[in-house]
Every structure is written in C-alpha cells, then in structure tokens.
Amino acid sequence: MIEESHVDYISDLARILIEKLEELKTESKKDNHIKGQIFAYYDALDLIKSQAMLFEIAIPELDDITLEEYLS
Numbered sequence: 001m002i003e004e005s006h007v008d009y010i011s012d013l014a015r016i017l018i019e020k021l022e023e024l025k026t027e028s029k030k031d032n033h034i035k036g037q038i039f040a041y042y043d044a045l046d047l048i049k050s051q052a053m054l055f056e057i058a059i060p061e062l063d064d065i066t067l068e069e070y071l072s
Contacts, residue, residue: 007057010048014061017045021070035071042067 021041027034049062
C-alpha cells in the first residue's frame with residue numbers, strides 16, 4: 001500500500017530534479033558538461049516516471065516533460 005507521505009516524497013523529488021533542469025536550461029547548451037548533466041537529470045526523471053506508472057502513482061509534473069525542451 002502506497003502511503004500519502006510516499007507519494008509526497010516522490011513528487012517532491014521530481015520537483016527538485018525539474019528545478020535543477022530548469023537551472024541548467026539557462027546555461028550554455030554548447031558545453032558538453034551541461035548537456036551531460038541535463039541527460040543525467042532527465043534520465044533520473046524518466047526512471048521515476050516509469051516506476052511511478054508501474055505503482056499507479058500520479059505525478060502530474062512529469063506528464064509533459066521532454067528532453068528536447070531542455071536541449072533546445
């Protein structure tokens with residue numbers, strides 16, 4: 001059974017990672033180090049999204065997130 005505190009924890013974690021992505025979005029996209037960080041954060045978010053779906057946990061913040069939005 002998934003408790004509300006667990007859902008809150010996962011949602012907060014997703015929001016923190018999205019904030020990190022937003023910070024990197026303003027950095028130079030030509031820097032391979034920045035691109036690597038973007039890929040890493042996005043990969044973590046994608047994993048969280050996949051696992052949340054398996055456990056039927058809704059995380060609305062992850063519904064429309066795409067890697068392209070942070071690389072362009």
